[in-house]
Amino acid sequence: MDALVQAMLNSDRRALARLLTAVENKREGADTALAALFPRTGRAWIIGVTGAPGTGKSSLVNALAKTFRAAGKTVGIVAVDPTSPFSGGAIMGDRIRMRDLAGDRGVFIRSMATRGSLGGLARATRDVIRVLDAAGFEIIFVETVGAGQSEVDIARAAQTTIVVEAPGLGDDVQAIKAGILEIADVLVVNKADRPGADNTARALKAMLEMGHPTARADLIAHHGRLLPVENLAGPTDAPLWIPPVVSTIAPENSGIGDLVSALEAHRRYLIETQALDGLERQHIEIELHDRLQAELMARLLKAVSGEVFADVIHRIQTRELAPQSAVDMILSLHNQSC
Amino acid sequence: MDALVQAMLNSDRRALARLLTAVENKREGADTALAALFPRTGRAWIIGVTGAPGTGKSSLVNALAKTFRAAGKTVGIVAVDPTSPFSGGAIMGDRIRMRDLAGDRGVFIRSMATRGSLGGLARATRDVIRVLDAAGFEIIFVETVGAGQSEVDIARAAQTTIVVEAPGLGDDVQAIKAGILEIADVLVVNKADRPGADNTARALKAMLEMGHPTARADLIAHHGRLLPVENLAGPTDAPLWIPPVVSTIAPENSGIGDLVSALEAHRRYLIETQALDGLERQHIEIELHDRLQAELMARLLKAVSGEVFADVIHRIQTRELAPQSAVDMILSLHNQSC
Numbered sequence: 001m002d003a004l005v006q007a008m009l010n011s012d013r014r015a016l017a018r019l020l021t022a023v024e025n026k027r028e029g030a031d032t033a034l035a036a037l038f039p040r041t042g043r044a045w046i047i048g049v050t051g052a053p054g055t056g057k058s059s060l061v062n063a064l065a066k067t068f069r070a071a072g073k074t075v076g077i078v079a080v081d082p083t084s085p086f087s088g089g090a091i092m093g094d095r096i097r098m099r100d101l102a103g104d105r106g107v108f109i110r111s112m113a114t115r116g117s118l119g120g121l122a123r124a125t126r127d128v129i130r131v132l133d134a135a136g137f138e139i140i141f142v143e144t145v146g147a148g149q150s151e152v153d154i155a156r157a158a159q160t161t162i163v164v165e166a167p168g169l170g171d172d173v174q175a176i177k178a179g180i181l182e183i184a185d186v187l188v189v190n191k192a193d194r195p196g197a198d199n200t201a202r203a204l205k206a207m208l209e210m211g212h213p214t215a216r217a218d219l220i221a222h223h224g225r226l227l228p229v230e231n232l233a234g235p236t237d238a239p240l241w242i243p244p245v246v247s248t249i250a251p252e253n254s255g256i257g258d259l260v261s262a263l264e265a266h267r268r269y270l271i272e273t274q275a276l277d278g279l280e281r282q283h284i285e286i287e288l289h290d291r292l293q294a295e296l297m298a299r300l301l302k303a304v305s306g307e308v309f310a311d312v313i314h315r316i317q318t319r320e321l322a323p324q325s326a327v328d329m330i331l332s333l334h335n336q337s338c
Numbered sequence: 339m340d341a342l343v344q345a346m347l348n349s350d351r352r353a354l355a356r357l358l359t360a361v362e363n364k365r366e367g368a369d370t371a372l373a374a375l376f377p378r379t380g381r382a383w384i385i386g387v388t389g390a391p392g393t394g395k396s397s398l399v400n401a402l403a404k405t406f407r408a409a410g411k412t413v414g415i416v417a418v419d420p421t422s423p424f425s426g427g428a429i430m431g432d433r434i435r436m437r438d439l440a441g442d443r444g445v446f447i448r449s450m451a452t453r454g455s456l457g458g459l460a461r462a463t464r465d466v467i468r469v470l471d472a473a474g475f476e477i478i479f480v481e482t483v484g485a486g487q488s489e490v491d492i493a494r495a496a497q498t499t500i501v502v503e504a505p506g507l508g509d510d511v512q513a514i515k516a517g518i519l520e521i522a523d524v525l526v527v528n529k530a531d532r533p534g535a536d537n538t539a540r541a542l543k544a545m546l547e548m549g550h551p552t553a554r555a556d557l558i559a560h561h562g563r564l565l566p567v568e569n570l571a572g573p574t575d576a577p578l579w580i581p582p583v584v585s586t587i588a589p590e591n592s593g594i595g596d597l598v599s600a601l602e603a604h605r606r607y608l609i610e611t612q613a614l615d616g617l618e619r620q621h622i623e624i625e626l627h628d629r630l631q632a633e634l635m636a637r638l639l640k641a642v643s644g645e646v647f648a649d650v651i652h653r654i655q656t657r658e659l660a661p662q663s664a665v666d667m668i669l670s671l672h673n674q675s676c
Contacts, residue, residue: 035660042657226639226647277655284654284661288647289635291665296634297627299669301564309564309626316622317615319380322373323622327629331637 001029005036008135013108016135020110023127034127037134042280044076044133045267048158049143050183055166056190059250061141062097064263065107067256068139074106076137080125080144108137122153126287129157154183156286159279160266162259164188165204167196181207184243186262192247192255204245226289241269303334339367343374346473351446354473358448361465372465375472380618382414382471383605386496387481388521393504394528397588399479400435402601403445405594406477412444414475418463418482446475460491464625467495492521494624497617498604500597502526503542505534519545522581524600530585530593542583564627579607641672 001022007015023030047064051057058079065075077097101107110128112121125142132140144154154161163184168191181187187208189201244262248255270276312330315321321329339360345353361368385402389395396417403413415435439445448466450459463480470478482492492499501522506529519525525546527539582600586593608614650668653659659667 031662035662038660039657226651227644281651281655284651285647287661288651288654288664288668291661292638292668293631293635295665295669296638297631300630300634306565309623313564313619313622313626316626317619319377322376323625323629324369324373326626327633330626330630331633 001033005033008131009040011105011135013105016108016131017110020128020131023131024112024124026124030127034130037131040134041130042133044129044137044140045160046129046133046140046142046158047263048154048161048183049141049164050145050154050161051164051166051188051190053145055164056250057143057145057164058097060162060164060188060190060248060259061143062100063248063250063253063256064259065097065101065141067253067260069101069104069106073138074136075108076129076132076135076140077107077109078125078128078132078140078142079109079111080121080142108132108135122156123290125153126157156283159270159276160185160263162186162188162263164190165200166191167194167200181243185241185266186259187243187245188259189245189247190250193249193252197247201245201247208243208245226285226292239269239273241266241275300330300334304330308333339371340374343371346469347378349443349473351443354446354469355448358466358469361469362450362462364462368465372468375469378472379468380471382467382475382478383498384467384471384478384480384496385601386492386499386521387479387502388483388492388499389502389504389526389528391483393502394588395481395483395502396435398500398502398526398528398586398597399481400438401586401588401591401594402597403435403439403479405591405598407439407442407444411476412474413446414467414470414473414478415445415447416463416466416470416478416480417447417449418459418480446470446473460494461628463491464495494621497608497614498523498601500524500526500601502528503538504529505532505538519581523579523604524597525581525583526597527583527585528588531587531590535585539583539585546581546583564623564630577607577611579604579613638668638672642668646671 004015004019004022008019019033021027023034049057049061061077061079065077068075097109101109110132112124112128129140129142142154142158161183163181163186165187167189181204187204189197189204191197192201244265246255246259246262248259250256270279308330312321312326316323316326339357342353342357342360346357357371359365361372387395387399399415399417403415406413435447439447448470450462450466467478467480480492480496499521501519501524503525505527519542525542527535527542529535530539582603584593584597584600586597588594608617646668650659650664654661654664
């Protein structure tokens with residue numbers, strides 16, 4: 001694993017790919033490698049891109065990647081697909097990218113698909129981003145299909161989040177999903193040559209005006225915190241960021257320049273108001289919370305036998321024991337052994 | 339709180355409403371009340387109803403409730419809305435219900451809206467269902483807007499899950515959201531008088547045929563378990579349940595009889611194959627996991643001071659300390675104090 005890390009740091013792309021696989025699958029030594037790479041992280045600009053299927057997220061990321069490459073920036077792309085065994089993966093979008101970006105050593109693309117827990121996917125995504133960050137990629141796109149919790153998880157990992165809509169997907173004012181506007185730093189109406197694009201843009205702007213500007217902060221503030229929320233609030237005199245709405249037609253490169261400007265404006269906002277600092281602190285706090293929780297559970301599961309759990313579950317099912325009392329019982333057993 | 343529980347058990351509806359509020363807001367004594375009511379639970383048939391906004395879930399639940407009432411069953415309705423401050427709540431659906439079901443003492447409707455964490459909402463929903471179960475309601479509908487994690491949380495609480503689709507919402511084969519088919523026991527194409535309804539039904543049936551029948555089991559199996567997955571697998575010779583697709587027009591009561599038959603067939607399947615027993619055991623296991631995790635974290639946060647957390651977060655942010663090492667450090671501090 002040590003040799004892999006060294007080769008990766010010497011820009012060996014095969015070593016990078018193998019390290020990412022090791023990290024994604026939590027192979028032995030992956031955690032040590034991540035800890036060793038950690039001091040080299042924190043330099044990349046992480047941009048989350050989310051939206052419903054059919055909004056053209058992949059083409060948009062592709063167009064953005066090409067524009068940033070033309071400006072001399074290196075780009076990593078992490079395409080996360082919390083795949084349904086019914087609906088298949090994000091293979092289509094990857095093919096488009098392969099054609100356009102293949103052979104460019106300044107771009108690295110990684111697809112992550114999963115069955116299994118959302119929590120595990122969020123953890124793996126965070127680790128993959130971190131490796132790409134340590135490898136020196138300057139801009140990292142994290143693309144996910146918009147499905148509730150995964151959007152919130154992006155907001156937890158990204159510094160700038162793009163929410164992509166498209167006309168004609170039934171995304172009228174009523175149908176825009178709860179929770180999606182709160183995480184948007186920049187809203188994109190892609191496929192803007194389709195009928196209804198102006199209506200979609202107008203509806204988004206109207207909803208932004210109706211919404212409370214602190215909604216995003218509220219959303220994140222209640223989740224996985226270790227410190228009282230007040231401790232982490234930014235300076236109250238900082239100006240608020242109002243998400244702009246940008247119309248694009250990704251395959252024609254239309255509107256991509258405006259979108260890049262909007263992204264750069266958000267980046268400047270984060271740096272000038274020191275919000276970037278607060279955001280990073282918040283991400284670290286949430287990560288620490290999740291890691292502590294996972295480790296506490298792992299230790300408990302190691303210390304308490306499967307027979308005890310099976311017996312307790314049986315007694316709850318027969319209504320002998322309330323779940324509340326079961327928790328106290330198991331934890332007092334556990335404490336005796338510690 | 340004791341008096342409230344007694345009044346509730348004597349069919350006092352105002353006491354029931356107040357107890358639900360206490361439970362939802364985790365007021366003092368709520369946990370004790372829940373523990374006292376626990377032996378009276380486990381009798382209701384819990385039916386989850388989920389789908390995108392605009393599919394007519396509320397009208398459908400309304401029509402189902404009237405049909406079950408006509409057959410002499412008492413009905414509880416829990417309408418859960420993980421509300422966006424932008425999109426507002428499910429007030430519309432409730433108004434329709436109030437008009438149709440008002441004054442019927444065999445029906446109790448409870449709306450739950452929230453800002454804040456999804457985990458907290460899942461906990462509160464479980465507790466509210468339990469109180470209605472203890473109060474003697476025979477069928478409890480749990481209605482949520484379809485948004486990723488909340489659907490999985492329904493699958494965790496319900497015995498039978500209805501997924502509602504409607505034509506014309508852009509829900510073509512590609513757009514049907516990842517993860518939604520896995521949790522469906524019965525699929526409904528509502529608003530079946532709209533153009534495209536036959537296509538929607540056909541697309542759903544085609545996707546069901548393509549999909550692997552154990553997908554649902556996989557989805558749930560990886561989440562929040564205490565025991566090895568094998569321990570909880572049902573008898574392997576039990577026939578699989580193939581979700582039927584039912585077309586309805588809820589306001590005209592069209593197809594509701596077929597839907598009730600499909601629901602009852604699923605209920606019989608659960609009982610005859612003993613899958614109901616395994617499902618309940620699984621729900622209990624997941625609840626116990628979540629409660630243990632929450633309690634372990636609560637104890638840790640009580641034992642370790644905010645200053646320690648703030649200092650550790652700072653040292654991670656400056657890259658002095660890797661998150662992996664921080665966890666070990668904090669837990670060894672914690673263990674010294676136990």
